Amino acid sequence: MTEDRDGMVVYWRPGCPYCMKLRLQLRFTRLRYTEVNIWRDPEAAAFVRSVADGNETVPTVSVAGHAMVNPSKRQVLDAVRAHAPQLETS
Template sequence: MSDVTIYWRPGCVFCMRLENALGASRNKATWRNIWEDDEAREFVAMVNDGNEIVPTVVIDGRPHTNPDPVLVARALKG
């Protein structure tokens, strides 16, 4: 299993799509709400040219902006 951190915010339809697609494996990831975590918000902006685009998913240290849920599911399953 890979190290997976998912940066998200409430109301984001793309975040909800990712969460639903991951099913029970979503609990294997670390979820960080950019509206409640300033460090998370700053990180997302840094890797997205100043934009707070979510979901931003970091898999083994590599950020992916709004990735295909299949990529994240594979990383969580190993």
């Protein structure tokens, strides 16, 4: 899976404490998004490398085509409001 130009994708890998933290925080929001394990999806790993200076740094989040490497929950929410407000469900 490559990035979603209209939606939000959280790229992660097993054992990553930063991924676990962000994924848990996002579960308590009303955002609609997809989670992709980069160890199971070579295209996703390649996308992460393309936006993270050649590294597989996760979590990486793409919001409507705007990639963020290791963002905070606040940065993700700000990006959704700015680029993809349709992802916030009521």
